Amino acid sequence: MRPKFLFIPTLVLAFLPPLAAVATVSPFQISDSSKNHNFLPQTTFFALVKNPNVSLRFVSDFGVCETTPGVHQKSGYITVGKNMHMWFWFFESRTSPETAPFTLWLSGGPGCSSMIGLFQENGPCYVNPDSKTIVINSFSWNNISNMIYIDEPIGAGFSIGNDTVNSTETAAPFVWQAFQVLFESGAFSKFVSRELILATDSYGGHYGPAFVTYFNKQNALIESWLLQGERVEVSTLIINKVPGARTSLLQGQAYVDFATNAPGYGQLQPDNILAQINQSYFGLGGCREQELACYAAGDSIDSENICRKADDFCKIQNDNVLNLAAANRDPYDLRQNTSALFPFEFYVDLSNLHSTRTKIGAEVRYKECPNAPLRPFVKTGDSPRMFLPQLGPLADSGLKLLIWVSRDADIICNWLGAHASVPAMDWYGHDRLVKTPFTIMTMNGKAVAEMLNVDFSFAPVYQAGHQVPAFQPETSFDSDKSCIKSNLTRFEFLRPFFCDNFLVDMFRC
Ligand SMILES: *[C@@H]1O[C@H](CO)[C@@H](O)[C@H](O)[C@H]1NC(C)=O
Ligand SMILES: *[C@@H]1O[C@H](CO)[C@@H](O)[C@H](O)[C@H]1NC(C)=O
Ligand SMILES: *[C@@H]1O[C@H](CO)[C@@H](O)[C@H](O)[C@H]1NC(C)=O
Ligand SMILES: *[C@@H]1O[C@H](CO)[C@@H](O)[C@H](O)[C@H]1NC(C)=O
Ligand SMILES: *[C@@H]1O[C@H](CO)[C@@H](O)[C@H](O)[C@H]1NC(C)=O
Ligand SMILES: *[C@@H]1O[C@H](CO)[C@@H](O)[C@H](O)[C@H]1NC(C)=O
Ligand SMILES: *[C@@H]1O[C@H](CO)[C@@H](O)[C@H](O)[C@H]1NC(C)=O
Numbered sequence: 001m002r003p004k005f006l007f008i009p010t011l012v013l014a015f016l017p018p019l020a021a022v023a024t025v026s027p028f029q030i031s032d033s034s035k036n037h038n039f040l041p042q043t044t045f046f047a048l049v050k051n052p053n054v055s056l057r058f059v060s061d062f063g064v065c066e067t068t069p070g071v072h073q074k075s076g077y078i079t080v081g082k083n084m085h086m087w088f089w090f091f092e093s094r095t096s097p098e099t100a101p102f103t104l105w106l107s108g109g110p111g112c113s114s115m116i117g118l119f120q121e122n123g124p125c126y127v128n129p130d131s132k133t134i135v136i137n138s139f140s141w142n143n144i145s146n147m148i149y150i151d152e153p154i155g156a157g158f159s160i161g162n163d164t165v166n167s168t169e170t171a172a173p174f175v176w177q178a179f180q181v182l183f184e185s186g187a188f189s190k191f192v193s194r195e196l197i198l199a200t201d202s203y204g205g206h207y208g209p210a211f212v213t214y215f216n217k218q219n220a221l222i223e224s225w226l227l228q229g230e231r232v233e234v235s236t237l238i239i240n241k242v243p244g245a246r247t248s249l250l251q252g253q254a255y256v257d258f259a260t261n262a263p264g265y266g267q268l269q270p271d272n273i274l275a276q277i278n279q280s281y282f283g284l285g286g287c288r289e290q291e292l293a294c295y296a297a298g299d300s301i302d303s304e305n306i307c308r309k310a311d312d313f314c315k316i317q318n319d320n321v322l323n324l325a326a327a328n329r330d331p332y333d334l335r336q337n338t339s340a341l342f343p344f345e346f347y348v349d350l351s352n353l354h355s356t357r358t359k360i361g362a363e364v365r366y367k368e369c370p371n372a373p374l375r376p377f378v379k380t381g382d383s384p385r386m387f388l389p390q391l392g393p394l395a396d397s398g399l400k401l402l403i404w405v406s407r408d409a410d411i412i413c414n415w416l417g418a419h420a421s422v423p424a425m426d427w428y429g430h431d432r433l434v435k436t437p438f439t440i441m442t443m444n445g446k447a448v449a450e451m452l453n454v455d456f457s458f459a460p461v462y463q464a465g466h467q468v469p470a471f472q473p474e475t476s477f478d479s480d481k482s483c484i485k486s487n488l489t490r491f492e493f494l495r496p497f498f499c500d501n502f503l504v505d506m507f508r509c
Pocket of ligand 3: 164165166167169304379380
């Protein structure tokens with residue numbers, strides 16, 4: 001159980017800022033007044049000259065999570081509009097921080113905190129069962145990249161303020177705004193010219209293609225002098241599901257197929273349940289019919305209702321398709337039951353310790369996946385919409401792209417759906433892709449993943465649930481960054497994305 005109230009010794013309170021969860025003083029009053037920005041020791045503040053509503057404030061080197069000597073960290077708030085404060089946590093690369101890429105990690109949801117990625121998947125530490133102590137993650141992605149984790153939309157994680165985001169498309173401008181202030185601030189401006197990677201989890205399969213498409217449009221306006229601002233040039237996009245596939249046509253059908261014969265696990269449900277799932281999906285007025293109606297509605301006004309209904313009918317809370325397919329299993333990892341034993345949640349209590357929040361400058365209690373930022377997405381029917389059509393042009397444009405998925409245990413974004421969706425992407429390499437066989441990657445003689453590398457990379461990882469890096473940290477990170485010699489016995493497929501000379505042509509790696 002998580003404590004309902006924080007214990008705060010009065011002695012500590014004397015020199016602490018009022019915290020939202022423990023005081024009646026609104027954190028928004030504090031946050032919005034630039035005059036009071038010094039309320040935490042060593043808080044650095046920066047505001048855009050052309051728009052003082054957009055600003056940055058953070059604390060540095062407080063020794064939480066990353067304890068590797070000499071490795072700097074910063075955390076705090078990026079104010080992207082009136083009373084809209086995104087939480088961020090930045091870790092310098094453990095090696096070559098002055099040349100290593102700059103990677104933004106976004107967890108999914110929509111509305112889930114990116115601290116999930118930080119603490120459960122690829123951050124500098126994992127939290128022990130005591131929720132107080134940590135172990136260093138030697139496979140942290142910050143071994144080889146500067147990493148920034150951002151909580152968005154407003155409401156997720158430690159973020160604060162009013163949320164106006166109701167879809168993937170409306171989320172993009174705020175993330176762009178965050179880069180504007182980061183790139184103009186003294187602390188982060190050095191990353192303007194650095195290799196920029198956008199890496200996402202889960203619903204990030206929506207965010208990734210949509211955000212990069214939006215950034216590119218803004219870049220074009222800046223180039224033609226129609227907009228003043230910093231270019232945000234993402235060179236690499238890493239997503240761990242196929243965009244929009246969760247309840248998309250292909251993934252929906254894959255729930256039926258997966259329950260019928262999960263690769264390596266066989267038939268998941270008895271015949272009568274399979275018939276029921278099949279009927280819910282293929283039957284008259286069923287999931288498939290509704291999703292087709294959603295795609296046909298496009299971006300019309302009506303599409304919101306149609307897509308929302310399709311989502312309601314097909315999605316996880318509903319017993320019609322996915323829930324029946326998963327039954328008493330964790331839909332994110334069929335090897336576990338619904339109690340979702342792994343990845344562990346120990347980090348949540350650590351994050352909410354008053355001492356932690358004081359050190360890292362978090363002004364509110366932590367919310368892992370609150371409903372508030374999710375609800376508006378549900379209302380506009382964002383989930384069943386397809387982002388694969390946006391990904392094709394990005395692949396055509398030369399964006400380096402890695403899609404990695406669970407090869408076996410994830411039901412919700414399962415392998416059958418991913419396998420069907422990737423060849424559905426329309427881009428110049430399509431014909432070559434469908435003819436190319438997978439390469440099996442082994443590590444210490446054990447097969448760990450498959451790899452398809454046809455100008456973009458598709459990597460199904462073995463023995464992994466939904467949050468792939470949490471299950472196979474070694475597979476998700478290549479410690480041998482030499483980038484020249486090819487050795488498929490190591491975690492090869494991330495090599496092209498994180499290597500010493502990041503500008504090197506990925507296909508030579
Ligand atoms: C800053 O916010 C205030 C209050 O919402 C608004 O009136 C003003 O136009 C904003 N400034 C800019 C440059 O957007
Ligand atoms: C904005 O957030 C504040 C604090 O949570 C709340 O009091 C206020 O009603 C919100 N405003 C709107 C327009 O939602
Ligand atoms: C979603 O947000 C956009 C942009 O703020 C707005 O124009 C649109 O009306 C909103 N849609 C709904 C259903 O609230
Ligand atoms: C699935 O449903 C469709 C449409 O109702 C039906 O034609 C088909 O025979 C069913 N398949 C199975 C395996 O139940
Ligand atoms: C889930 O699995 C755990 C560990 O195997 C077990 O202790 C627990 O009883 C199971 N719960 C249910 C509801 O099956
Ligand atoms: C990551 O960096 C740490 C600290 O610099 C180092 O001890 C560790 O071996 C590195 N991990 C890998 C997989 O290279
Ligand atoms: C590949 O990796 C294995 C295990 O790490 C090692 O034994 C082997 O020498 C490596 N081969 C090359 C060509 O680097």
